[in-house]
Structure formats: C-alpha cells, structure tokens
Amino acid sequence: MKRAVIGTVAILFLSLLFALFSHYINPGSSQSPGPLHSDTADNAGKDVPESFVTLKVIMPGDQSSRMGDFVENELNDRLKKDLNMNLELTYIPWSNYQQKLELALSTGEDYDLFWYGAPFVSVYYSKGYIQPLDELLGQYGQDLVKHIPEDNFKQNRIDGKLWAIPSQAFTSAGKFSSVMVRQDLLEKVGMTDIETIADLEQFYQRMHAIDPSYYGYLETDRGHELLWRELTDRNYSSLDERMLFMVDEDSGELLSYVESDLYKKVAHLRESWVNKGIIDMNLVGNPAAKIDQENAGKLLFRVGAVSRAMENLQTARNADPEARLREYYLAKEKPKYITTPSNEAFMITSASKNPERAMMFMNWILQSKENYNFIIYGVEGKDYVLDNGKIKQLTNDQLMYEWMWRNKDYFIAPANVEDDVIEDMLANDENSRISKLSGFHFNEAPVKNEIAQVMAVYKEKFEPINFGIASYDQYYDDALAALKKAGFDIVFAELKKQFSEFQRQH
Known part of the structure; x- marks a missing residue:
C-alpha cells in the first residue's frame, strides 16, 4: 500500500514537472502559429462537437442560384456530419461591401466570420471589431498551419497577437500593379x-x-x-x-x-x-x-x-x-x-457567439483536397469534372470564391x-x-479622429481629382490645404514614427 502511494506521488510530481517545463520547450501559440503537438494534430477534427450551431458568415458579391442551393443542401449536410454546424451566408454586393460590413461590425451584430483584404486587418483591429486568434488557431487550426506558410500568418500579427487567417497561399508579387x-x-x-x-x-x-x-x-x-x-x-x-x-x-x-x-x-x-x-x-x-x-x-x-x-x-x-x-x-x-504574401484575410468578429466553430470551419476547408474541391467547386459529376488533371466546371454559377482560398498544395488549373x-x-x-512594408501595420488609434477627418476631406476633394473629372491644376491646392487643416500632417507624423520603430525592430 505504501509503495503504491509513493508511486502515485512520484507520477504526479513528474507530471507537474513536465507541465511546467513544457512551457519552455514548446512556447504557447501566442508567439507563433507553429506546429501543434502530434497527438493534438492526430485527434483534432475527429471528435464532432456535441452542440449544434449556426455559423453566420459575411461574404462580398451576389449569391448565385446554385451557391444558395449548394449551401442549403450538400454543403450543410456535410458540415452537419463533420462539424455539427449549419452555414448561414450573408452576401453584400461588392459596390457597397465596405459600408454595410462596417455597419454590421460597428453595431455589434452577431456575425461570426467575414472576409476582407489584408490591409483592413489593422483598421478593424484598431476599431475593436475583431478578436485575437492565437488560442483558437492552436487548438483547432492544425491544417491551416500545415498548408499556409508562417510568413503569411506573420503579416496579420499586431502587438504580438494574430488577428486574421491569411486564407490564400499562392503567388502574390506585384499584386494590383499589372x-x-x-x-x-x-x-x-x-x-x-x-x-x-x-x-x-x-x-x-x-x-x-x-x-x-x-x-x-x-x-x-x-x-x-x-x-x-x-x-x-x-x-x-x-x-x-x-x-x-x-x-x-x-x-x-x-x-x-x-x-x-x-x-x-x-x-x-x-x-x-x-x-x-x-x-x-x-x-x-x-x-x-x-x-x-x-x-x-x-x-x-x-x-x-x-x-x-x-x-x-x-x-x-x-x-x-x-x-x-x-x-x-x-x-x-x-x-x-x-x-502581403496573402491579400485575403478572414476575421472572427468580437461579437461572435461561435468563435471555436468558426476556426473549425476555416480549418475544415484545408483539411483535405476533397473538402477544398467540394466547397470551391461543388459536387464532382454535378458541378465539375476532372479533365486531364484540370477542373472543368459544368455550371456557370459561382460557388465559394476560389481566389480567397487558392492554395499551392491543392491548386488545380481550370480546363478552359x-x-x-x-x-x-x-x-x-x-x-x-x-517589400519594406511587409509585416507593418499602422495602428490608427492615436490619430483616429484625425484619420476620420482626413478621409472625409480626401473623399470629397481628392477622389474627383483621382478619377480625372476634376482638374489637378485647378483644384489641387485647395484640396491639399483642406487635407492639412483636417490633420494630415499629424497622421503622417504618427505613421512615420510607427514605421521607424518597425524598421528598428526588423
């Protein structure tokens, strides 16, 4: 009996030592997305969550007829089986996506997940619209980490924390300059x-x-x-x-x-x-x-x-x-x-009621080539076929935007x-x-009032010049004077200060 007690105490003592020591040999995910423990990676995603939830996602564009049908039937059937969840997509037309998205975020509507370009991560971080993702990624994102390079994650880190999933992992040099x-x-x-x-x-x-x-x-x-x-x-x-x-x-x-x-x-x-x-x-x-x-x-x-x-x-x-x-x-x-190695960013809202399931869904897409093809191209034989190693789509209806998730490990060229x-x-x-800008985020919080005033003036006075409908020679001086009065120099000084600090650290 005594020997058994001693053995039990010894095991508990060794377990405590391991728990304490393991913090130093395997730092927490807040430092880096990094690889997960092998036992976590092997088991994660296999146990279907007990509670059924509806995941509310905002996407840009217009939902096609087939996409609506696909979500309601084949996709949600699969998600019910794999993640015990239902996907509810809200599409906002491209023409006013930013305006309506920000309205939803600022009023605290209970959406869980949304897409935007990587430059907006720091904007929504500054406004408090999104939540940090390190713990969620560490617990539920092993396939995201496996198929998306670490440098892509780094671009979405602010103040040592991860704020968005860089969903695309593909070529990106010179984007928007061709x-x-x-x-x-x-x-x-x-x-x-x-x-x-x-x-x-x-x-x-x-x-x-x-x-x-x-x-x-x-x-x-x-x-x-x-x-x-x-x-x-x-x-x-x-x-x-x-x-x-x-x-x-x-x-x-x-x-x-x-x-x-x-x-x-x-x-x-x-x-x-x-x-x-x-x-x-x-x-x-x-x-x-x-x-x-x-x-x-x-x-x-x-x-x-x-x-x-x-x-x-x-x-x-x-x-x-x-x-x-x-x-x-x-x-x-x-x-x-x-x-930006990936210009595409999925963010989990601060108001999300299901952040864990949002990360599980993101991870599920890259969990296998089958899942990736399914959510992007639909049902093989109904929505697409493979033709000599290329994707041949059988419908003109857009499903999930392929470019948001294009991944070097799964990419298939279109047959056409x-x-x-x-x-x-x-x-x-x-x-x-x-780029010298890679990894830099401008924290607008110290000059948020000036930024708001500057952008209001910019939209009113500079955009017509940008468009070519207002003469630069006639209207520029007045536009610049108004921009300066709104606080442009204060914003620029704060930006240069932060960028200089960024350069010193890198």
Whole structure:
C-alpha cells in the first residue's frame, strides 16, 4: 500500500514537472502559429462537437442560384456530419461591401466570420471589431498551419497577437500593379501585347473605332501602382488602398503620395483619359455600373491581380464565348514586390457567439483536397469534372470564391484557361523582392479622429481629382490645404514614427 502511494506521488510530481517545463520547450501559440503537438494534430477534427450551431458568415458579391442551393443542401449536410454546424451566408454586393460590413461590425451584430483584404486587418483591429486568434488557431487550426506558410500568418500579427487567417497561399508579387486586357480584342485590332501606357491608349482607340460600345476603363480607386511602374524610375509601394502614403523600396523612406510629383503625373494622365473617353464619365464613382459593364463584356482592360485573367475568364465568356484574358506589367524590367504574401484575410468578429466553430470551419476547408474541391467547386459529376488533371466546371454559377482560398498544395488549373496564362501566374513570383512594408501595420488609434477627418476631406476633394473629372491644376491646392487643416500632417507624423520603430525592430 505504501509503495503504491509513493508511486502515485512520484507520477504526479513528474507530471507537474513536465507541465511546467513544457512551457519552455514548446512556447504557447501566442508567439507563433507553429506546429501543434502530434497527438493534438492526430485527434483534432475527429471528435464532432456535441452542440449544434449556426455559423453566420459575411461574404462580398451576389449569391448565385446554385451557391444558395449548394449551401442549403450538400454543403450543410456535410458540415452537419463533420462539424455539427449549419452555414448561414450573408452576401453584400461588392459596390457597397465596405459600408454595410462596417455597419454590421460597428453595431455589434452577431456575425461570426467575414472576409476582407489584408490591409483592413489593422483598421478593424484598431476599431475593436475583431478578436485575437492565437488560442483558437492552436487548438483547432492544425491544417491551416500545415498548408499556409508562417510568413503569411506573420503579416496579420499586431502587438504580438494574430488577428486574421491569411486564407490564400499562392503567388502574390506585384499584386494590383499589372493590367488585365481582353487579349482576343487586342489581337483583333492587330496588337499582340501591352508594354506601355501608349499601348493601352492605342488599344482603346483602335477598338473604339470598330465598336464604340467598348470602354477603356482602368479602376480609378486602384491602379495607381500599375501606372507608377512607367511614370517614375523609382520603385514605390502603396501603404494601403487609400492612396495617401507610399514607401520608396530602394531607400526605405515613407513618403506622402498626395504631395508628390508622381501624384500629379497620375492625375494628369487620368484627366487626359477622361478627355479621350478611355475613362467613361458614366462609370466613374459608380461601382455597380462598372461591374455591369464588365459582366456585359464591354471593358477592354482593368487592374490585374496576378491571377485575375484566370479568375475572370468565366465572367468574360458568359458575355462572349470567344473571350480571352491576359495580364501584363508595364516597365517589365522593374522588380515586383511582395507587400502581403496573402491579400485575403478572414476575421472572427468580437461579437461572435461561435468563435471555436468558426476556426473549425476555416480549418475544415484545408483539411483535405476533397473538402477544398467540394466547397470551391461543388459536387464532382454535378458541378465539375476532372479533365486531364484540370477542373472543368459544368455550371456557370459561382460557388465559394476560389481566389480567397487558392492554395499551392491543392491548386488545380481550370480546363478552359490557356496554358500560357497559367504559366505566367505560376512563375509570377520569380525574381521578386520583399517589400519594406511587409509585416507593418499602422495602428490608427492615436490619430483616429484625425484619420476620420482626413478621409472625409480626401473623399470629397481628392477622389474627383483621382478619377480625372476634376482638374489637378485647378483644384489641387485647395484640396491639399483642406487635407492639412483636417490633420494630415499629424497622421503622417504618427505613421512615420510607427514605421521607424518597425524598421528598428526588423
């Protein structure tokens, strides 16, 4: 009896020592997503949760008929079996996604999960809309960690904590600095490729002479980095989509874009495009109309995104079965920079009632190639078939956006996309460089009032200049004076302070 007691005490003592010591040999997940213990990885996901929940997810776009049917039937049947949950998707049209999403987040509606681009992670962190994910990832995210590189997670860390899942793990250099064109129409007017801004203008002029119903079009809320490649000898990357600040990739200096000579060049160019009809006045500032024109096959070119020629092909062919798309970089001898290894970010809201199940769902998608193909492409034989190792879709209806989850371990090329387009995409990151901005997050909390005032002025006075509908020469000085009065210099000083600290630590 005595011997048994001594043995029991010894076991308890050794267990306590191991528990204490293991903290040092395997730090908690708050430091890094890192690999999980093998026993956790082996067992996680096999035990179906006891309670049934409805997971509420916000997504951009319009839900297709088949997507609605798929969620209600095949997908929710599978999720009930695997995760004891039901998926409830709320789609918000792209044209007002940010506005309506922020309204839902600011009023504390009980959504669990939502998507946005990586630059918005720090914005929603500053506003308190999202929750840290380290413990959830450590407990339920072993397949996310397995199939998404650690560097992708690092970009979503702020103050030592993880705030978003970087769902995409694929090529990303030079994202939003290329131009996507209707290659079939380019060849129709006797051209083969795009190398310069003059080529884009010539493409529009030749096509417009044949059929004036086509629009030139280059997003006025994006695309500035595309033009930078030709308009300056320097290598610049934009801080975020608001187009206020940029970094000089050669010197590492943070600069005010709106006060630069480069901004003036871009504004003058866009103003000339409005005068030439390349930018149509009826489309400026009307996202819904621009989407309608693209869906109708009437846009000759738009900003590229590394893989947009592949992603948008089906939309183009719905309007014109002969459509072909291709992406090009201006000044292609210049380097491409990786600012965010994954531009796609899924965040769990602060108001979520089911954060554990949200992480389980995210992990489930990458748990197997079967799950990945299922949620993105649907039911094999009904929604798609495999054709010589490529995906051939049997319906034109969009299911889950493939680009949000594109993963190097599971990627399958679409059967209808030309091999040279796929080769361009897969080779995109060759000879690329890591941006000076990679991993940097601007904490706007110290200047949140000034930021709000600055952005209000920017939207009122700078966006018309950006669009090319207000003359730079006539309106710029007044716009800049108003921006300064709103607190622009205070925001810039705080930004430079934080960026300098970031540079010292890296």
